[in-house]
Amino acid sequence: xxxxxRAALVQQDNKxxxxxxxxxxxxxxxxxxxxxxxxxxxxELHNERxxxxxxxxxxxxxxxxxxxxxxxxxxxxxxxxxxxIVGSLFERRAAGLYHNTAxxxxxxxxxxxxxxxxxxxxxxxxxxxxxxxxxxxxxxPIQTSIGRLGVLVCWDQWYPEAARLMALAGAELLLYPTAxxxxxxxxxxxxxxxxxxxxxxxxxxxxxxxxxVLSCNRTGFEPSPNPSDPGIAFWGHxxxxxxxxxxxxxxxxxxxxxxxxxxxxxxxxxRRIWPFLRDRRIDDYPGLTRRYLDPE
Amino acid sequence: xxxxxRAALVQQDNKxxxxxxxxxxxxxxxxxxxxxxxxxxxxELHNERxxxxxxxxxxxxxxxxxxxxxxxxxxxxxxxxxxxIVGSLFERRAAGLYHNTAxxxxxxxxxxxxxxxxxxxxxxxxxxxxxxxxxxxxxxPIQTSIGRLGVLVCWDQWYPEAARLMALAGAELLLYPTAxxxxxxxxxxxxxxxxxxxxxxxxxxxxxxxxxVLSCNRTGFEPSPNPSDPGIAFWGHxxxxxxxxxxxxxxxxxxxxxxxxxxxxxxxxxRRIWPFLRDRRIDDYPGLTRRYLDPE
Numbered sequence: 001x002x003x004x005x006r007a008a009l010v011q012q013d014n015k016x017x018x019x020x021x022x023x024x025x026x027x028x029x030x031x032x033x034x035x036x037x038x039x040x041x042x043x044e045l046h047n048e049r050x051x052x053x054x055x056x057x058x059x060x061x062x063x064x065x066x067x068x069x070x071x072x073x074x075x076x077x078x079x080x081x082x083x084x085i086v087g088s089l090f091e092r093r094a095a096g097l098y099h100n101t102a103x104x105x106x107x108x109x110x111x112x113x114x115x116x117x118x119x120x121x122x123x124x125x126x127x128x129x130x131x132x133x134x135x136x137x138x139x140x141p142i143q144t145s146i147g148r149l150g151v152l153v154c155w156d157q158w159y160p161e162a163a164r165l166m167a168l169a170g171a172e173l174l175l176y177p178t179a180x181x182x183x184x185x186x187x188x189x190x191x192x193x194x195x196x197x198x199x200x201x202x203x204x205x206x207x208x209x210x211x212x213v214l215s216c217n218r219t220g221f222e223p224s225p226n227p228s229d230p231g232i233a234f235w236g237h238x239x240x241x242x243x244x245x246x247x248x249x250x251x252x253x254x255x256x257x258x259x260x261x262x263x264x265x266x267x268x269x270x271r272r273i274w275p276f277l278r279d280r281r282i283d284d285y286p287g288l289t290r291r292y293l294d295p296e
Numbered sequence: 297x298x299x300x301x302r303a304a305l306v307q308q309d310n311k312x313x314x315x316x317x318x319x320x321x322x323x324x325x326x327x328x329x330x331x332x333x334x335x336x337x338x339x340e341l342h343n344e345r346x347x348x349x350x351x352x353x354x355x356x357x358x359x360x361x362x363x364x365x366x367x368x369x370x371x372x373x374x375x376x377x378x379x380x381i382v383g384s385l386f387e388r389r390a391a392g393l394y395h396n397t398a399x400x401x402x403x404x405x406x407x408x409x410x411x412x413x414x415x416x417x418x419x420x421x422x423x424x425x426x427x428x429x430x431x432x433x434x435x436x437p438i439q440t441s442i443g444r445l446g447v448l449v450c451w452d453q454w455y456p457e458a459a460r461l462m463a464l465a466g467a468e469l470l471l472y473p474t475a476x477x478x479x480x481x482x483x484x485x486x487x488x489x490x491x492x493x494x495x496x497x498x499x500x501x502x503x504x505x506x507x508x509v510l511s512c513n514r515t516g517f518e519p520s521p522n523p524s525d526p527g528i529a530f531w532g533h534x535x536x537x538x539x540x541x542x543x544x545x546x547x548x549x550x551x552x553x554x555x556x557x558x559x560x561x562x563x564x565x566x567r568r569i570w571p572f573l574r575d576r577r578i579d580d581y582p583g584l585t586r587r588y589l590d591p592e
Binding site for chain 1: 414415416417419430434435451454455456457458460461464465466489490492493496497499500501503504540541542569570571572573575576577578580581582583584585586587588589591
């Protein structure tokens with residue numbers, strides 16, 4: 001495993017269809033290689049518009065098997081540019097059985113592993129429970145030539161449990177493809193609170209576990225197919241932080257290829273001064289597997 | 297339960313002995329009442345210097361039973377000023393059995409409950425494993441006239457598990473008496489990373505659980521009894537944040553009576569837009585009760 005890792009995060013707006021979006025990804029992969037990156041992290045469901053703004057069974061046509069055409073496309077880029085690539089696909093596992101799945105291609109193009117999004121949201125404009133069956137592969141890091149990657153997806157980012165389980169299973173780095181944005185009807189103050197909360201909770205996963213975090217978010221406004229709905233202004237602000245939650249790089253709302261240098265050796269030092277894993281009260285944690293601890 | 301709550305946090309330096317420290321606390325309680333506060337949160341081990349900088353069995357003389365003299369002192373203040381008071385004491389439970397214990401006095405002076413620090417640190421200058429037996433009362437909120445308080449202490453603040461268990465047990469507010477500071481031999485950059493990580497991880501407990509957080513830290517430099525040790529520059533920066541982690545009030549390094557208005561009704565709204573508790577994958581969380589998930 002290299003001690004330092006140069007990561008590139010592709011924050012993009014929707015180009016309209018899979019061909020246009022993949023052309024942009026291919027251009028960014030070439031740029032990432034030129035910049036000396038070893039890792040390329042893509043945003044959630046990068047092939048398409050964010051189709052979960054409505055519940056429409058025709059949208060299942062967008063799903064594809066894994067491995068399948070998009071895995072092959074990403075594998076080709078990985079090989080061509082010697083990049084580990086973390087992508088995010090709409091996986092068709094069987095008729096009527098679909099997942100929100102991250103794929104990891106090693107730098108030789110091999111499919112190193114997949115992660116099926118475990119926590120599935122369902123809010124107005126984010127009707128993911130209609131489309132995605134919750135993952136059944138657990139919180140399992142994926143071994144690659146650059147290290148053991150704890151890949152999680154979007155809504156997972158709000159759950160300290162997910163980050164902790166990845167860390168306990170040996171993840172050296174947490175990576176989040178994500179697609180989160182503002183309801184433009186909210187006040188600027190509420191929008192700022194949401195953006196700050198989103199970044200804070202992920203930086204805290206770095207702190208609590210002593211490992212770096214990369215988060216790659218979609219950007220740009222996408223109208224809803226239902227004209228009475230407000231659409232989503234994806235807020236970008238992809239970022240990388242180190243094992244104390246310290247920001248290393250941050251995008252704004254524009255399209256970006258965000259480059260960040262990650263010192264993987266620092267995690268060892270940080271965990272020595274802050275040995276949180278040593279002192280967990282596992283004898284008193286069984287309540288974490290309960291829905292709620294109702295008063296008796 | 298009131299919908300809004302005015303909280304007062306007493307961030308102080310060590311005055312030399314219990315009499316002087318308690319005199320300061322009494323003055324702050326009067327000020328807090330004058331400011332309209334209903335809740336007074338004190339810092340960790342507020343009666344004394346932070347004695348854990350060395351391992352010295354004479355320091356067990358500082359411990360006292362709960363209830364005991366300091367509980368009585370705080371109960372008197374609570375009654376006199378109609379304040380719920382959260383204090384932090386060195387509890388002598390039996391010969392050779394001591395705890396780092398938070399006590400909660402309701403506004404009528406009744407001892408509403410106690411919390412024994414569950415996660416015990418041990419680092420150079422913070423030799424707490426020598427002094428404190430880990431708590432055996434679990435993560436149990438304490439019911440008071442102003443709501444159900446999730447009281448945790450210092451090192452607990454780094455553990456998302458502790459915050460989550462308090463929230464699952466119905467805590468409406470998390471409160472941390474704490475004593476954390478800098479090693480002045482660290483670089484300014486490292487000091488800033490530590491302070492920021494400390495605040496980030498606690499604000500994230502607010503975000504992940506949709507409840508406010510109050511954290512009251514010690515301030516001022518305290519030399520070590522061992523002159524070859526660097527001492528600790530407690531960093532203050534006590535703060536209050538709302539259920540999206542948004543800062544409501546923050547002290548600097550000076551002694552402060554920090555006042556914060558907490559809108560307890562907002563938690564309900566925030567949990568409706570961000571229903572994290574709905575989607576926890578409790579079926580896949582049993583690994584959280586393991587020390588580490590060693591590769592098979």
